[in-house]
Amino acid sequence: MLVPNEKAIQTRVAQNLILPYLNLFGFNTHWRFFSPGPMPALYMEYQLNKEVQNEDSTQSVNMIQERIFPKRKGGLFYSSSYIRRLYTLRHHGFNRERIENFFAPYFCRIHPDSENIHFEFFTYKIPRIESFEEKIVYEDLERKTIHELNFQCDLEASRASDEGKTQYRFLDEGDFKMEDEE
Amino acid sequence: MIAAVLGQFSDFFRYLDRFWTGPVSLKALSIFRILIGGNLFILYSIRHFDLKFLFGDDAVVPYSMSLDILPPFYKPPFAFFPENFAQVELFHTFLMISLLMLTLGLFGRFFAIVALFFHVAFLQRNYAIVYGAEIVSCYWLFFLALADNSRYFSVRNLIPRLKRKGVGGDWLTTMAYRLIQIQICIIYAYTGWEKLRGNDWWTGEALWLVLGNEQLVVANWSFLKSFPVLLASMTHFTIIFEIYFPVLVWFKKWRFVCIILGIGLHTGIIFVMGLFFFGVTMMSVYVLFLGDTLFQKSQNEGSLFASS
Numbered sequence: 001m002l003v004p005n006e007k008a009i010q011t012r013v014a015q016n017l018i019l020p021y022l023n024l025f026g027f028n029t030h031w032r033f034f035s036p037g038p039m040p041a042l043y044m045e046y047q048l049n050k051e052v053q054n055e056d057s058t059q060s061v062n063m064i065q066e067r068i069f070p071k072r073k074g075g076l077f078y079s080s081s082y083i084r085r086l087y088t089l090r091h092h093g094f095n096r097e098r099i100e101n102f103f104a105p106y107f108c109r110i111h112p113d114s115e116n117i118h119f120e121f122f123t124y125k126i127p128r129i130e131s132f133e134e135k136i137v138y139e140d141l142e143r144k145t146i147h148e149l150n151f152q153c154d155l156e157a158s159r160a161s162d163e164g165k166t167q168y169r170f171l172d173e174g175d176f177k178m179e180d181e182e
Numbered sequence: 183m184i185a186a187v188l189g190q191f192s193d194f195f196r197y198l199d200r201f202w203t204g205p206v207s208l209k210a211l212s213i214f215r216i217l218i219g220g221n222l223f224i225l226y227s228i229r230h231f232d233l234k235f236l237f238g239d240d241a242v243v244p245y246s247m248s249l250d251i252l253p254p255f256y257k258p259p260f261a262f263f264p265e266n267f268a269q270v271e272l273f274h275t276f277l278m279i280s281l282l283m284l285t286l287g288l289f290g291r292f293f294a295i296v297a298l299f300f301h302v303a304f305l306q307r308n309y310a311i312v313y314g315a316e317i318v319s320c321y322w323l324f325f326l327a328l329a330d331n332s333r334y335f336s337v338r339n340l341i342p343r344l345k346r347k348g349v350g351g352d353w354l355t356t357m358a359y360r361l362i363q364i365q366i367c368i369i370y371a372y373t374g375w376e377k378l379r380g381n382d383w384w385t386g387e388a389l390w391l392v393l394g395n396e397q398l399v400v401a402n403w404s405f406l407k408s409f410p411v412l413l414a415s416m417t418h419f420t421i422i423f424e425i426y427f428p429v430l431v432w433f434k435k436w437r438f439v440c441i442i443l444g445i446g447l448h449t450g451i452i453f454v455m456g457l458f459f460f461g462v463t464m465m466s467v468y469v470l471f472l473g474d475t476l477f478q479k480s481q482n483e484g485s486l487f488a489s490s
Contacts, residue, residue, distance in 0.1 A: 019255070024259060024302075025320060026258075026320040029256075031373045035380060036376050037388060037391070038392045087313055092242070092310060101247070126391055
């Protein structure tokens with residue numbers, strides 16, 4: 001009864017006593033299924049920027065590959081693979097710190113030849129039901145960007161270290177620098 | 183007058199004793215065990231093919247940072263998740279075996295504890311990919327570990343030498359049974375009250391926002407915009423159901439109605455959103471509310487406070 005209401009006085013008073021046990025068994029959770037309101041859809045597109053040698057090996061060329069995550073779901077009624085990736089995106093994508101510490105380094109790891117990756121997290125504004133005439137075509141809806149950033153991949157530092165964590169800052173229009181914090 | 187009041191208190195405590203320690207339907211509990219165990223076994227069998235992305239050495243959340251994605255309020259005092267991919271595969275295999283044993287009714291309490299251990303281990307490993315069915319299942323596995331859940335519909339009963347004698351049941355089983363029932367009421371109550379804070383639920387558009395989210399639904403349901411009153415009514419029905427279920431389900435007159443409406447709600451969610459495993463996890467509890475009606479109760483071997 002207490003822990004779903006984490007801001008309650010009773011919970012704050014009792015939490016030191018009960019929380020360790022509840023967290024140990026995975027009981028500490030709030031029950032908010034589509035509450036207080038349904039979350040908007042979250043999409044992510046990213047561009048891999050990598051330098052590749054041309055055929056003559058005389059010149060390097062900057063190559064950009066555009067991708068989306070997760071890949072659009074197919075015709076299956078249920079796809080565990082898609083749903084897990086979607087939840088991963090939703091867990092991280094609304095929170096800049098999580099993008100910085102987990103999500104972006106992950107994409108650097110799976111694309112080791114990328115120098116930097118440009119991310120865009122966005123959502124579509126679903127129109128109100130009364131103001132809507134036709135079937136929804138998602139590409140025609142108003143797109144709202146939540147986060148947009150360039151992330152500089154550094155292979156050595158992108159693996160989490162046991163001695164400490166490396167904090168990345170986004171190279172966002174030149175305003176941020178790379179920092180290592182122990 | 184004092185005697186009358188004392189008599190009322192006495193009746194109340196007798197009722198409480200009967201509620202928490204009296205006989206319950208072990209057949210209903212066994213059906214619940216099969217539904218939960220089987221549901222999780224299938225869910226994790228599917229997940230077994232995706233272990234590398236979810237829990238591998240190069241997963242989104244590295245091993246060393248597994249607990250870092252949890253806010254301090256949610257961090258466990260210590261962790262026991264697998265720390266390399268070989269352990270991940272081993273833990274996951276043991277998890278599936280224990281769920282299978284639980285489903286089959288072999289040493290139900292023991293395998294419920296084992297399944298809970300490995301289940302929580304994977305929650306700790308990567309909380310980002312956890313969803314409703316897995317969170318709720320923590321509770322169900324814990325309570326199954328307390329209860330005599332394999333007295334009926336068990337493979338063990340097919341072998342005469344291993345068949346358990348007696349009708350079974352004890353006060354701990356009854357407590358676990360009641361806690362499962364109360365827990366589902368708490369889940370519905372909290373999620374319903376939270377919805378009251380959302381403007382979209384008051385205006386009746388929340389369901390439309392879900393149906394319009396192509397990531398969550400299995401088909402394009404936007405043609406339903408032609409039926410706005412229906413959509414709004416279904417939105418409000420969802421809140422009313424979640425708020426009133428925790429109370430009305432305890433009254434025999436309303437119990438069946440509540441359960442039918444709940445089945446309708448979760449079946450709709452399964453049909454529209456494809457959340458089959460979550461739907462089964464929630465609906466499986468309904469069998470416990472019908473246990474008294476459908477099945478004979480156990481004869482408990484002893485009550486906590488008084489003889490049965």
